[in-house]
Amino acid sequence: MEAAETHDWDPGLDRAFAGGDERVLAQAYQRFGPLVYTLALRTLGERAAADDVTQEVFIRAWKSRTSYRPDAARLPAWLIGIARNAISDALSARSRQRHIEQAALHLVADPVPAPHAGDVEEVADRLTLEEELEHLGEPQQEIMRLAFYEDLTHDQISSRLNLPLGTVKSHIRRSLTRLRTRLEVEHGTP
Amino acid sequence: MEHLDPELLSLLALGERLGTDAEADHLLSCPTCSETLRSLQHAVHIATLDPTGIELEVPGSHNWTAIHHALGLSPSLAADPLTQQAGGDPSPAEKQPLRTATPGTPSTHGNDSGRTPVPLRSGTKGRRARTGPWIAVAAGIVLGAAAGWAAAGALRDTGTPAPVSTQSVPAVAILAQTALSPLPAHTGSGNAQVEQLPDGSRQLVVRLSNEHIAGFRGVWVGSADLTKMVSLGVLANDSGSFAIPAGVDLAQYPIVDISDQPYNGDPAHSADSIARGKLNPKS
Numbered sequence: 001m002e003a004a005e006t007h008d009w010d011p012g013l014d015r016a017f018a019g020g021d022e023r024v025l026a027q028a029y030q031r032f033g034p035l036v037y038t039l040a041l042r043t044l045g046e047r048a049a050a051d052d053v054t055q056e057v058f059i060r061a062w063k064s065r066t067s068y069r070p071d072a073a074r075l076p077a078w079l080i081g082i083a084r085n086a087i088s089d090a091l092s093a094r095s096r097q098r099h100i101e102q103a104a105l106h107l108v109a110d111p112v113p114a115p116h117a118g119d120v121e122e123v124a125d126r127l128t129l130e131e132e133l134e135h136l137g138e139p140q141q142e143i144m145r146l147a148f149y150e151d152l153t154h155d156q157i158s159s160r161l162n163l164p165l166g167t168v169k170s171h172i173r174r175s176l177t178r179l180r181t182r183l184e185v186e187h188g189t190p
Numbered sequence: 191m192e193h194l195d196p197e198l199l200s201l202l203a204l205g206e207r208l209g210t211d212a213e214a215d216h217l218l219s220c221p222t223c224s225e226t227l228r229s230l231q232h233a234v235h236i237a238t239l240d241p242t243g244i245e246l247e248v249p250g251s252h253n254w255t256a257i258h259h260a261l262g263l264s265p266s267l268a269a270d271p272l273t274q275q276a277g278g279d280p281s282p283a284e285k286q287p288l289r290t291a292t293p294g295t296p297s298t299h300g301n302d303s304g305r306t307p308v309p310l311r312s313g314t315k316g317r318r319a320r321t322g323p324w325i326a327v328a329a330g331i332v333l334g335a336a337a338g339w340a341a342a343g344a345l346r347d348t349g350t351p352a353p354v355s356t357q358s359v360p361a362v363a364i365l366a367q368t369a370l371s372p373l374p375a376h377t378g379s380g381n382a383q384v385e386q387l388p389d390g391s392r393q394l395v396v397r398l399s400n401e402h403i404a405g406f407r408g409v410w411v412g413s414a415d416l417t418k419m420v421s422l423g424v425l426a427n428d429s430g431s432f433a434i435p436a437g438v439d440l441a442q443y444p445i446v447d448i449s450d451q452p453y454n455g456d457p458a459h460s461a462d463s464i465a466r467g468k469l470n471p472k473s
Contacts, residue, residue: 051253054249092414148204170197
């Protein structure tokens with residue numbers, strides 16, 4: 001069922017992680033380790049470097065679990081944020097090593113993505129958007145769930161939720177705009 | 191003709207077939223509306239993305255061993271969670287699209303598993319058929335929209351005159367932007383963008399969710415390797431605007447950094463960063 005794709009990382013796991021349940025770290029690694037590793041590999045281009053980033057992300061995440069707030073951020077999106085920072089740190093470290101400032105700046109400012117990096121980026125983006133969706137509140141969240149995952153039209157959503165058509169349309173516009181903005185700030189270009 | 195109603199564009203992005211002939215014509219000829227539709231469709235595309243067929247690579251088992259060792263985790267968790275999966279559960283890949291299936295050979299261990307690209311899941315893909323024409327043609331979107339309109343035969347008047355668009359020419363130009371992601375010990379996240387005002391001056395607009403910190407929040411731009419930092423001010427609320435001195439070349443200072451600054455009178459960066467992002471220039 002498609003809707004399950006969106007909600008198959010239970011918020012209860014976020015809380016268990018924050019509470020120090022090591023099994024959830026293992027579970028998070030099983031679910032998101034390959035995504036983190038592949039993102040790092042596509043950006044850094046070296047398996048050894050991708051290994052370092054992968055290890056660092058999960059070690060960092062676990063060490064900062066007490067300051068992780070499950071009500072403010074979902075674990076998958078939080079991990080992706082840490083991964084993006086770790087990847088950018090790795091690029092900076094590499095640039096320091098090479099002592100070639102111009103080349104380094106170019107490298108950091110404009111990493112050349114490997115072929116097909118886009119697909120993996122989109123999977124990571126989806127995790128980010130899922131967090132944004134969960135911050136929408138109700139009834140916006142339910143409206144967007146029905147539109148996205150149950151393929152209802154705004155007419156059908158209006159009858160299903162017994163909300164005025166205008167309200168549904170306006171929520172859809174604002175929610176969609178918010179998702180678009182989140183993607184734009186994540187990547188810098190629309 | 192005035193720009194299309196933003197609500198109509200949102201519903202079109204979701205794949206609904208609406209609008210008048212005049213609105214379809216406008217969409218064909220208006221770069222602003224078609225670009226807005228394209229970006230909204232992209233958001234729909236990401237939100238409804240089916241990861242089927244997107245290949246991820248599995249990190250080698252030495253990675254989990256290193257994590258397990260560094261954190262001193264329980265011995266019961268010593269086995270790599272990614273290779274463990276090969277046994278027990280017969281159908282995890284069907285239930286969890288983002289879970290990566292184990293490499294083909296169950297006996298594969300260690301580094302070798304890291305070399306095997308693995309499809310995420312086999313299964314059916316995609317949203318309902320009615321969104322097909324809309325979602326599929328991200329590149330030729332305007333043409334696709336018009337074709338969809340015609341093919342659907344579902345033209346109808348929305349009954350409301352299109353209001354003046356909110357997408358009109360912005361008073362300020364956005365030069366660059368970035369998401370701000372929390373650093374390990376922190377949770378705040380948000381975004382920052384560099385705006386050029388009509389008078390040519392630049393400002394950094396920061397939005398960051400609040401979290402409890404001991405000090406106050408300093409706003410900085412820094413070099414890519416963070417060896418050089420320029421302080422732009424103090425972020426007192428969830429958002430704030432900060433003038434960027436004309437002499438600061440953002441190509442040299444592409445990092446936006448928000449720090450937790452202790453109340454000790456020391457003007458230097460505390461080395462305790464809350465959130466960070468790298469500015470992406472807008473082309």
